[in-house]
Amino acid sequence: MEYRIEVENLNVYFDELHILKDVSLKIPKNAVTSLIGPSGCGKSTFIRTLNRMNDLISTFKMDGTVLLDGGDIYNPKVDVVDLRKKVGMVFQKPNPFPKSIFDNVAYGLRVHGINDKDILAQKVEESLKAAALWDEVENILEKSAMGLSGGQQQRLCIARTIAVEPEVILMDEPCSALDPISTTKIEDLIHKLKNDFTIIIVTHNMQQATRVSKHTAFFLHGEIVESGLTDKIFIEPEDKRTEDYITGRFG
Amino acid sequence: MSKWDEEYFIEKGLLLTAISSIIIIALIIIFIFREGIPALQSAGVFNFLFGMDWAPTDGKYGIFPMIIGSLGITALSLLMAVPLGVLCAIFLAEIAPANMRKILNPTIQTLSGIPSVVYGFFGLVLLVPFMRTQFGGTGFSMFTASVILTVMILPIIVSVSEDALRSIPQEYKEASLALGATHWQTIKNVIFPAAIPGIITSIILGMGRAIGETLAIIMVAGNVVQIPNSIFDPVRALTSNIAIEMGYATGVHYNALFATGIILVFMIIVLLVIANYFHYKKKVTIGGGYL
Numbered sequence: 001m002e003y004r005i006e007v008e009n010l011n012v013y014f015d016e017l018h019i020l021k022d023v024s025l026k027i028p029k030n031a032v033t034s035l036i037g038p039s040g041c042g043k044s045t046f047i048r049t050l051n052r053m054n055d056l057i058s059t060f061k062m063d064g065t066v067l068l069d070g071g072d073i074y075n076p077k078v079d080v081v082d083l084r085k086k087v088g089m090v091f092q093k094p095n096p097f098p099k100s101i102f103d104n105v106a107y108g109l110r111v112h113g114i115n116d117k118d119i120l121a122q123k124v125e126e127s128l129k130a131a132a133l134w135d136e137v138e139n140i141l142e143k144s145a146m147g148l149s150g151g152q153q154q155r156l157c158i159a160r161t162i163a164v165e166p167e168v169i170l171m172d173e174p175c176s177a178l179d180p181i182s183t184t185k186i187e188d189l190i191h192k193l194k195n196d197f198t199i200i201i202v203t204h205n206m207q208q209a210t211r212v213s214k215h216t217a218f219f220l221h222g223e224i225v226e227s228g229l230t231d232k233i234f235i236e237p238e239d240k241r242t243e244d245y246i247t248g249r250f251g
Numbered sequence: 252m253s254k255w256d257e258e259y260f261i262e263k264g265l266l267l268t269a270i271s272s273i274i275i276i277a278l279i280i281i282f283i284f285r286e287g288i289p290a291l292q293s294a295g296v297f298n299f300l301f302g303m304d305w306a307p308t309d310g311k312y313g314i315f316p317m318i319i320g321s322l323g324i325t326a327l328s329l330l331m332a333v334p335l336g337v338l339c340a341i342f343l344a345e346i347a348p349a350n351m352r353k354i355l356n357p358t359i360q361t362l363s364g365i366p367s368v369v370y371g372f373f374g375l376v377l378l379v380p381f382m383r384t385q386f387g388g389t390g391f392s393m394f395t396a397s398v399i400l401t402v403m404i405l406p407i408i409v410s411v412s413e414d415a416l417r418s419i420p421q422e423y424k425e426a427s428l429a430l431g432a433t434h435w436q437t438i439k440n441v442i443f444p445a446a447i448p449g450i451i452t453s454i455i456l457g458m459g460r461a462i463g464e465t466l467a468i469i470m471v472a473g474n475v476v477q478i479p480n481s482i483f484d485p486v487r488a489l490t491s492n493i494a495i496e497m498g499y500a501t502g503v504h505y506n507a508l509f510a511t512g513i514i515l516v517f518m519i520i521v522l523l524v525i526a527n528y529f530h531y532k533k534k535v536t537i538g539g540g541y542l
Contacts, residue, residue, distance in 0.1 A: 088430070112431065
């Protein structure tokens with residue numbers, strides 16, 4: 001199996017707080033990997049390590065290696081801006097910019113120097129189609145993104161992320177603020193996207209993990225208890241703690 | 252006393268305090284109008300507003316040069332203070348490390364606490380001679396007054412703009428960075444545009460202070476009633492006119508000073524309405540809902 005991301009012996013600290021403890025995980029290429037576990041177990045911190053979003057927090061310290069396509073992303077020579085272009089992120093709360101729908105999707109392209117109107121229009125259309133939002137917004141592209149529903153906003157954020165053509169998409173509980181119908185749409189979208197992108201999704205929803213992902217890693221107190229094929233983890237987990245969690249005995 | 256009565260009295264009491272400020276303003280405005288209107292009647296509103304000569308001894312009351320003086324000084328100081336203040340606010344809100352901010356913020360706050368007479372005195376002793384040697388003339392000028400005013404309104408613009416920039420949700424910033432934008436691109440394209448309503452508020456507050464400032468301007472502007480040919484000519488502001496002549500004015504002259512006050516109040520109202528309009532318009536464009 002080909003791996004897109006390989007994390008080895010990752011430790012993350014915020015001040016003296018030891019958040020991730022000796023975490024190792026391999027993320028397969030062009031597939032969906034779910035990260036499950038109770039709140040505060042370090043899942044979000046883990047994916048924010050993969051696009052160096054934790055760099056924004058002044059107390060962040062880490063050791064270990066994080067390889068993207070074999071290259072260490074924490075190497076001092078790495079251009080963080082370039083890395084984040086390759087590793088896109090969709091956040092828990094839909095966070096479109098207070099701009100028009102078109103400008104939201106075009107934002108990433110523009111900051112990377114694409115200003116040609118025709119190219120922008122074409123890429124925006126492609127991205128919105130890929131995010132299954134085009135039919136709903138085709139005629140209101142110039143309207144503010146803030147007027148869309150929560151589910152539409154989240155698909156817009158996905159369109160915005162796809163537009164810059166990343167290799168990896170990190171999703172931090174993308175459906176936790178959405179209703180069941182919007183959630184279904186996002187999950188359908190994830191199925192569509194997995195052929196072209198490597199997707200890592202943090203979720204609190206066990207059913208969602210089984211529905212969307214091929215691989216799953218179970219986090220507990222900053223460690224990975226178990227990881228592997230989703231089917232295996234959910235049907236015959238090796239660790240007692242995994243079994244307790246997925247059967248709803250805690251968490 | 253029942254619980255309901257208590258609620259009733261507290262609410263009415265609060266209403267009274269709110270109304271009292273309105274009553275005070277209303278009383279002041281009524282008084283200014285009562286004292287000022289006779290002058291407007293005797294000179295005629297048009298002649299008063301657009302008359303070029305202010306010669307109370309000859310019975311000439313034209314304040315147009317002073318309107319130009321006030322507007323000119325205010326515009327010039329905003330022209331310098333807004334870019335300086337907003338860029339400074341961006342630095343403080345986004346770039347300055349915490350330690351530096353701990354030193355810079357109180358320093359800027361201190362600037363706003365210095366009494367205007369101190370600024371005026373500083374301007375008179377240091378800035379006026381400097382302007383005289385650099386640009387010729389007497390050194391008392393519209394430009395000198397604007398420089399002093401710039402320093403005086405800078406703290407307001409910096410602190411209110413900084414608050415506006417800081418109140419932009421972290422989510423916007425993260426979204427932009429996650430798309431591979433640089434920090435500066437994020438500031439320029441996301442944080443700054445979202446903070447524009449608050450930045451406009453800071454400009455309104457600065458403008459209000461600038462147009463109302465009296466003492467510091469008297470000390471450095473030269474106070475000649477004329478329409479300046481250049482920014483290095485002396486001018487007189489509306490506020491200065493009242494302060495300079497109120498000691499000895501009698502009769503129509505006395506009324507004319509109050510009429511100057513009426514014009515000043517109107518100018519501030521008009522400027523506030525314009526500024527609030529832009530503030531509101533921008534908010535509608537940026538905030539929730541459709542454009």
